[in-house]
Amino acid sequence: MSANHKLEQLDFAVIGHQESWNDIKAFINGMRSDDVGDLSLEQVKNTFGYIPPRSVFKMKVRSKTDALIHGVYIETFIEPDKLGMQHLRTNITKVNEAIAVAQSLNAKIIALGGFTSIVLEGNLSTFNTTETKITTGNSLTAAYILKGIEKASKKFNVDLKSSNVLIIGATGDIGMACTNYLKGSVKNFLLCARNKRRLEKFSNEISEGGCSVSYDTDLSRLLPQADIIISAASSNDIAIEHYKKPVIICDAGYPKNLELKIAKTEGISLFHGGMGHIGYGYDFNPDYTKHFYRYPLPHIGHGCVLEAVVLAFENKFENYSNGKGNISNLKIDDIYAMSIKHGLELAPFYNSKGLWT
Numbered sequence: 001m002s003a004n005h006k007l008e009q010l011d012f013a014v015i016g017h018q019e020s021w022n023d024i025k026a027f028i029n030g031m032r033s034d035d036v037g038d039l040s041l042e043q044v045k046n047t048f049g050y051i052p053p054r055s056v057f058k059m060k061v062r063s064k065t066d067a068l069i070h071g072v073y074i075e076t077f078i079e080p081d082k083l084g085m086q087h088l089r090t091n092i093t094k095v096n097e098a099i100a101v102a103q104s105l106n107a108k109i110i111a112l113g114g115f116t117s118i119v120l121e122g123n124l125s126t127f128n129t130t131e132t133k134i135t136t137g138n139s140l141t142a143a144y145i146l147k148g149i150e151k152a153s154k155k156f157n158v159d160l161k162s163s164n165v166l167i168i169g170a171t172g173d174i175g176m177a178c179t180n181y182l183k184g185s186v187k188n189f190l191l192c193a194r195n196k197r198r199l200e201k202f203s204n205e206i207s208e209g210g211c212s213v214s215y216d217t218d219l220s221r222l223l224p225q226a227d228i229i230i231s232a233a234s235s236n237d238i239a240i241e242h243y244k245k246p247v248i249i250c251d252a253g254y255p256k257n258l259e260l261k262i263a264k265t266e267g268i269s270l271f272h273g274g275m276g277h278i279g280y281g282y283d284f285n286p287d288y289t290k291h292f293y294r295y296p297l298p299h300i301g302h303g304c305v306l307e308a309v310v311l312a313f314e315n316k317f318e319n320y321s322n323g324k325g326n327i328s329n330l331k332i333d334d335i336y337a338m339s340i341k342h343g344l345e346l347a348p349f350y351n352s353k354g355l356w357t
């Protein structure tokens with residue numbers, strides 16, 4: 001390569017991780033050639049975590065404007081049962097290694113998919129000096145959550161202005177963005193998170209702005225009042241019991257196990273939120289989708305990933321969503337408008353049982 005020949009640039013890179021060992025087993029065996037045979041779950045578990053982050057497949061995404069962008073998926077090989085605080089150091093190392101892979105591939109922007117943005121607490125300032133920009137994707141995720149709530153409320157004739165809206169994970173990046181956006185549009189906020197000091201501080205800020213707010217670290221005290229619930233917390237310990245009927249629930253948290261904790265679903269309309277639909281489609285090469293794609297319709301993707309896609313379509317290479325608590329209403333409106341321009345719309349309503357009928 002001559003000195004002035006620059007490596008060709010990729011428009012975007014997506015950094016991600018798998019949600020469960022069953023997904024991983026299917027994914028790993030799907031990547032292996034037929035003649036070497038499948039690995040057992042135990043063999044997969046014994047090796048997966050030792051694989052360094054690497055690019056796994058290429059992507060091409062099409063826009064309504066006819067633009068075509070090129071990207072890559074980089075797997076972190078973070079183990080699904082090692083997402084807790086005790087593994088933070090290892091996971092930060094993996095995410096940083098994955099970012100280095102994206103930089104070596106000359107990606108113009110990186111989407112930090114799923115848990116990978118939480119590992120870094122959205123703090124991307126150390127990467128600001130590089131040519132590769134990074135986004136947590138939380139602005140478009142919040143936009144799809146909010147549009148979903150708006151659309152579901154209309155569908156069930158629920159007036160937002162007369163509703164008590166419960167935000168689980170209210171002090172997180174997405175929870176704060178949704179709460180701030182809904183200020184003035186709902187009757188009362190019910191805010192929930194585990195850390196009382198942070199919850200109290202945020203709730204006071206919201207009520208000082210003239211909104212009615214109740215907050216509690218104990219979800220069971222808020223649930224009986226909620227007409228609408230946005231769950232934007234990683235939901236291992238969240239149980240939906242003794243809730244008001246009917247209730248609309250937008251489950252945007254990961255891992256996706258909120259539905260497992262709902263004993264009776266009577267009166268609940270639950271959808272998986274923060275998801276978009278890529279209207280003009282994509283191609284993966286190699287195409288492993290049959291091994292890991294779990295949605296009820298083709299071309300559905302996470303808001304956090306689609307934000308980088310939209311920014312790449314727009315040639316807007318910047319750390320669009322960065323840090324915690326920095327998502328303004330304007331950012332949400334702007335990224336949503338850009339998303340629509342390129343044919344990326346709110347995903348149809350679905351949950352673990354399939355599409356809403």
Ligand SMILES: NC(=O)c1ccc[n+]([C@@H]2O[C@H](COP(=O)([O-])OP(=O)(O)OC[C@H]3O[C@@H](n4cnc5c(N)ncnc54)[C@H](OP(=O)(O)O)[C@@H]3O)[C@@H](O)[C@H]2O)c1
Nearest residue numbers: 169171172173174193194195233234253254274302303304
């Ligand atoms: N659908 C999508 O495309 C998409 C995109 C990005 C992120 N996500 C998911 O959205 C969720 C929120 O992301 P984020 O970036 O906002 O995360 P974050 O900044 O870490 O916020 C998480 C929030 O949840 C609270 N929380 C955690 N466990 C809780 C529990 N058991 N009960 C009540 N509150 C709890 C946290 O506060 P305390 O620690 O004080 O409890 C915090 O307020 C994550 O699960 C993430 O994986 C989805």
